[in-house]
Amino acid sequence: MELTDKLLDIADRLSVDKKYRFAEQLNGAALSISNNLAAGSGSVSNKEFAHYLNIAHRSAFENANILVVLERIKYILT
Structure with missing residues (x-):
């Protein structure tokens, strides 16, 4: 949840700067990270739980890519 909070804070700052997309x-x-972790927690089987963890994991990589792009085009500083 802390990661999600930080990412949403960055998204809010981007909205203020009219970087809506x-x-x-x-x-x-x-x-997607926290939603899939929550959904997976309610799974009835290990296979179903692993499926949701995989989606959350892929969403983490999607976030990482977005942050790299934002840094490269100087919309955020790290």
């Missing part, structure tokens, strides 16, 4: 992408990918 980046903000939208980051919001969706950030929420």
Whole structure:
């Protein structure tokens, strides 16, 4: 949840700067991590749980890519 909070904060700052497309992408990918972890926690089988963990893991990589792009085009500083 802390990671999601930080990513949503960055997305909010992007919205203020009228970088709406980046903000939208980051919001969706950030929420996907915590949403899929929550959904997986309610799974009835290990296979189903692993499926949701895999989606959350891939969303984490999506977020990482978005942040790299934002840094490269100087929209954020690290």
